[in-house]
Amino acid sequence: MSSTRVVQSTSAGFAIRCRPLRRAAAARPAAWSCAGRRQLRVPTRCRGMGVPKTEEREVGTDAVGGNGSGNDDFQGNGRGDDDDAEDGDSSIDEDELLNLAEAESLAAEKGFELPQDYAAAARSGGLRASTLRGFANVQALPFAGALVWMLPWVRDRMVADPRFLYKVFVEVAIDSGCATVAEVRKRGQNFWGEFEFYLSDMAVGFVLDVALVTMLAPVAVVGAKPPSSSMSGLMRWWARLPSAVFEKSIPNVRKYTLADRVACFLVKGIEYSIVGLCCGFVGQGVANSLMLLRRRLRGGATEEDVIVPPLVRTALVWALFMGASSNVRYQTVVGLERTVDMTIAKTVPQVAYGTTVIIRFINNVIGGENFIDLARWAGVQ
Known part of the structure; x- marks a missing residue:
């Protein structure tokens, strides 16, 4: 998840072969x-x-x-x-x-x-x-x-993309691995004593990872026309946009213009922000509740306890992070993966699997650094 969670954050066949119909073709x-x-x-x-x-x-x-x-x-x-x-x-x-x-x-x-x-x-x-x-x-x-x-x-x-679930798995695995290392380093000997915080982070992170990959994944056209043809007004306009800025067009079915791609970038930024806001509220809300419950059970707060992070501000930080940083980085990831598919992967398909891991790992590291800087700037870390 580009939303690489930092410790402080809550989640810190039948193949068709066609040829022209010729008059002289043998029956x-x-x-x-x-x-x-x-x-x-x-x-x-x-x-x-x-x-x-x-x-x-x-x-x-x-x-x-x-x-x-x-x-x-x-x-x-x-x-x-x-x-x-x-x-x-x-x-x-x-x-x-x-x-x-x-x-x-x-x-x-x-x-x-x-x-x-x-x-x-x-x-x-x-x-x-x-x-x-x-x-x-x-x-x-x-x-x-x-x-x-x-x-x-x-x-x-x-x-539409046979590697969709593979990309989801890679995203979840990389993000969970990086988050686990960060949690262990931060909590140290208290890791097992605060294991419920770790689990809440992982749960929210999983939802974010799946959402990040799914929202930019292409969707297959089933019938003669895409679903947007049966809609009207704003919903029709929204539905006819590409799933990602660099999604390929399908002539006579889905032909994306430059304006469509620019609109897609802006719309996905809004969608990512909404997802980040919701997950920020849920994730930080669960973490804060666990912190307060633990302190109540042991008789009150101590000098060693950290300050409970502000819920609303943390959720807004997640919304800004997802709408700006995550949107830009994941659109780039999709574009790079498509470039690989169009070039070397045509000859060696297995290359696409390896490059997905590399690209998404680098993206995850950059996302983690972005979140740390943003959280410190906002005063929630």
Whole structure:
């Protein structure tokens, strides 16, 4: 958590392979053809789906095809095999839309039933084949598979970014480790005697870590249009903003302008501030209550006792820290991780896992220093 807690603070698969539909193409067996659904822009013939042929629309020999990435079973990265829609890759733009019968057939082939919202999307406009492919990948995983069925917000982020839970785990592990070292150094021999304070810090820190990563994670588009298309007014504007400043666009679905990205930065600053304010109140409130209860049980305060930190001021410090420092640093983290994904990780995917650890560890250290300076400036440490 960029909100690296300092001791003083409370938490101180089916891969779709598409190619242009050519007039002279030799006919394939019906079992291998799935070109029946209307595409976002250009009709394509998809192999490896195992869906009976429905209908085909021929548009000429100059149709643009997908990038051909993937293989002929459920092996994909959960993002529709898109490298970067903003940089000219058209695979997401031409994502196949499946009707209910096609989607249910593919799901049954892989041994699971469609989630209710997936079925609803298939009935009204079509379900994205890349989203269904990504879901098939993650629901088959031992631990993540159970979470994606229970928690739709985890599912949609895992489909968009298969490393979402890994990033959450790294964030929690690094922050908890750094906070534990700081707590032990500060409390010294009193660590076990004040263990309840440590636990309250860890609990609040866990919530902050999960919130920090989740709020900037991309969300998969399930149907033909993103959810914002059914909203109006301020909610529509809010929902159409990217999850992070450097999130990739999806042509014809989610195209982010410079103004959208600037607005995203400001909105996330507000959201982070609200989260920081709430966690600051809860975390510091619990810590203060434990301190007062301990003193009451032993007959009153002593000269060695530290002053109980001011609750409101501490919460406001957390709000300022999260909205300013954490927002800037985590937006940068997301941008750096995306840069790795677009470059070296294309050739060596394992590199992305290592760089996530390095980037987030450095971010955590910087966040800890920022909080110390801010807390001292505000007089709460």
